[in-house]
């Protein structure tokens with residue numbers, strides 16, 4: 001049975017390896033949620049810190065499968081955020097009076113610019129984006145090696161936080177651009193756009209500028225979505241192939257394994273039957289000994305003392 005265990009171990013290793021590899025190679029695409037993206041970006045943002053100065057933005061280095069997304073992180077003392085705010089942090093202007101919940105001594109403000117990934121992570125049917133989706137999220141800055149940190153909750157109590165969008169596409173003639181706000185729980189709100197492409201908020205989340213797509217023909221949205229899916233289809237195929245290949249590989253290994261186990265059982269049963277037969281033949285327990293590589297019953301000396309029948313004396 002030891003041999004069987006070793007075989008099992010050897011055969012399961014590649015199975016696990018293939019599963020691991022297929023997980024590691026999964027490319028990013030629109031199958032991951034915006035919340036998962038937040039967690040991934042938090043991780044990369046924190047990794048960009050190396051003995052960070054407070055109040056200085058550090059741009060994160062992102063992997064190639066997130067080209068088009070920009071992420072920065074800025075570490076602040078909670079007290080200085082409350083009493084001074086941050087004049088400019090990319091497109092954000094943070095006034096004094098912003099407080100976090102729960103209280104931490106240091107916090108990190110993570111900035112997102114989702115660029116051409118905006119529609120993929122924040123699809124908004126019936127609307128067209130005129131600007132990339134920008135995000136501002138706050139995390140505890142106490143442990144900079146932490147990942148999958150929950151967000152803190154920040155609120156502007158005095159004046160609102162302003163977002164001054166820089167690269168805004170012109171609105172189609174006759175349409176009214178609006179601010180759109182996504183909170184961290186997934187709800188969407190619209191607000192008026194201030195002069196100079198400025199949106200305002202009292203909370204963290206994701207922000208952009210949109211216009212309603214032409215009501216009679218909602219064509220642009222499906223086309224845009226189809227184009228996005230088309231772009232991603234090669235990656236998707238690749239992913240599907242990896243999954244299919246590892247599934248097939250896994251099944252084949254499982255079949256092999258069960259065949260092996262059945263065979264081992266048969267051999268073992270065969271050996272047992274033989275032992276039983278030997279036992280039945282000799283009707284006594286034989287001492288076993290090793291001869292070369294195999295075990296064989298061993299008999300030393302005389303096993304049954306002969307009795308002479310005519311020794312019988314009444």
Ligand SMILES: *[C@@H]1O[C@H](CO)[C@@H](O)[C@H](O)[C@H]1NC(C)=O
Pocket residue numbers: 067068116117120231
């Ligand atoms: C965004 O643009 C970059 C090139 O600028 C491209 O490599 C990337 O695939 C694009 N992403 C999406 C989701 O279209």
